[in-house]
Amino acid sequence: MINNLINNSITHAYNEGQVAHLRFDxxxxxxxxxxxxxxxxxxxxxxxxxxxxxxF
Known part of the structure; x- marks a missing residue:
């Protein structure tokens, strides 16, 4: 599940070369x-x- 969250963010939330900040509380x-x-x-x-x- 956590892998899916991270992969989804990296794949869809950022442009190429953009720095990503992910936060878990x-x-x-x-x-x-x-x-x-x-x-x-x-x-x-x-x-x-x-x-x-x-x-889907």
């Missing part, structure tokens, strides 16, 4: 872990945002 809550992942990539255009929750 992991917090323990009793019996659970919360993982927050962020990158500072170029973002998604409006068309992609509208389709983000559609199945």
């Amino acid at each position: 992991i917090t323990a809550h009793k019996n659970d872990l919360q993982l927050i992942y962020q990158d500072d990539g170029n973002g998604m255009d409006t068309l992609v945002q509208k389709k983000i929750s559609l199945p």
Whole structure:
């Protein structure tokens, strides 16, 4: 799963030669872990945002 997040950011969020910053914040809550992942990539255009929750 974490590999997929990193690969997706590197493949889609940055232009060639652009420096990437990826951030993981992991917090323990009793019996659970919360993982927050962020990158500072170029973002998604409006068309992609509208389709983000559609199945393949």
